[in-house]
Amino acid sequence: MRVIMNGAMTVDGKIATASGDSKISSKEDLVRVHKLRATVDAVVVGISTILADDPQLTVRLVKGKNPTRIIVDSRGRIPIDSQIMRTASKIKTIVAVTDQAPEEKIHKLEDMGAKVLVISEGKKGQSAAVPHGVNLKELFRRLEKMGLRRILVEGGGELNWSLLRLGLVDELTVTIAPRIAGGRLATTLVEGDGFDEIAQGIRLKLVKVERKKTGELLLRYRLL
Numbered sequence: 193m194r195v196i197m198n199g200a201m202t203v204d205g206k207i208a209t210a211s212g213d214s215k216i217s218s219k220e221d222l223v224r225v226h227k228l229r230a231t232v233d234a235v236v237v238g239i240s241t242i243l244a245d246d247p248q249l250t251v252r253l254v255k256g257k258n259p260t261r262i263i264v265d266s267r268g269r270i271p272i273d274s275q276i277m278r279t280a281s282k283i284k285t286i287v288a289v290t291d292q293a294p295e296e297k298i299h300k301l302e303d304m305g306a307k308v309l310v311i312s313e314g315k316k317g318q319s320a321a322v323p324h325g326v327n328l329k330e331l332f333r334r335l336e337k338m339g340l341r342r343i344l345v346e347g348g349g350e351l352n353w354s355l356l357r358l359g360l361v362d363e364l365t366v367t368i369a370p371r372i373a374g375g376r377l378a379t380t381l382v383e384g385d386g387f388d389e390i391a392q393g394i395r396l397k398l399v400k401v402e403r404k405k406t407g408e409l410l411l412r413y414r415l416l
């Protein structure tokens with residue numbers, strides 16, 4: 193399995209403002225992201241990203257095949273009128289929940305065309321930030337079994353932290369927009385509990401730097 197994490201942030205590391213505006217990338221960068229989506233089997237996002245952005249997670253800006261959309265959603269909170277659920281009968285959609293998700297909601301999501309995977313987090317490996325989260329190692333094991341081998345993670349910060357901390361990410365691509373958003377409550381590229389010491393931080397090798405006409409910097413890292 194190959195897991196690529198992609199995100200767009202301001203120079204001060206924010207992926208959205210405190211009030212939830214996440215329109216950071218230029219059109220050119222969004223086209224790159226859609227091209228990248230067209231190369232993967234599945235795109236994964238956290239439920240707070242769905243609630244904040246109501247995304248489509250399609251390749252509509254380019255020619256290509258839509259990847260399977262996977263939502264990590266412990267309590268099954270995905271709105272039935274979200275763009276993802278309204279298109280779930282046409283574009284493959286998986287909602288990964290835990291035993292905290294109401295049965296009725298699970299049936300509703302299935303009726304609308306989504307596949308629901310119930311994967312509760314065991315006691316070991318819990319993140320204090322997400323105490324009753326989806327067991328991501330098990331989720332990725334199941335995705336691999338289903339033939340979903342090339343996975344794109346598109347945030348947000350909590351999901352990014354959980355996956356990085358578990359060592360499930362192979363590559364990170366980050367677009368840095370020439371902006372500063374500020375705000376102590378603004379979401380950053382990686383949230384969660386964080387490490388106490390920089391020396392404990394996840395190590396990366398910078399493999400590519402692209403300076404864009406838009407003023408954006410595109411950085412590609414390999415996780416060590």
Ligand SMILES: NC(=O)C1=CN([C@@H]2O[C@H](COP(=O)(O)OP(=O)(O)OC[C@H]3O[C@@H](n4cnc5c(N)ncnc54)[C@H](O)[C@@H]3O)[C@@H](O)[C@H]2O)C=CC1
Binds near residue numbers: 241
């Ligand atoms: N600029 C960019 O590239 C992007 C920006 N965003 C922004 O990020 C914000 C959302 O990010 P976050 O609040 O950090 O939430 P998130 O999108 O990472 O979702 C986190 C939620 O997922 C659920 N979850 C279940 N199991 C989990 C597990 N094992 N680990 C982690 N989460 C688990 C929990 O309910 C948790 O609170 C939005 O404002 C969105 O607009 C999101 C994606 C990309």
Ligand SMILES: Nc1nc(O)c(N)c(N[C@@H]2O[C@H](COP(=O)(O)O)[C@@H](O)[C@H]2O)n1
Binds near residue numbers: 215216248249
């Ligand atoms: N690469 C990138 N740049 C930004 O500026 C973004 N806000 C995001 N966000 C991610 O893309 C999703 C939106 O997808 P659709 O355009 O609706 O297909 C959003 O939910 C984030 O996962 N990414």
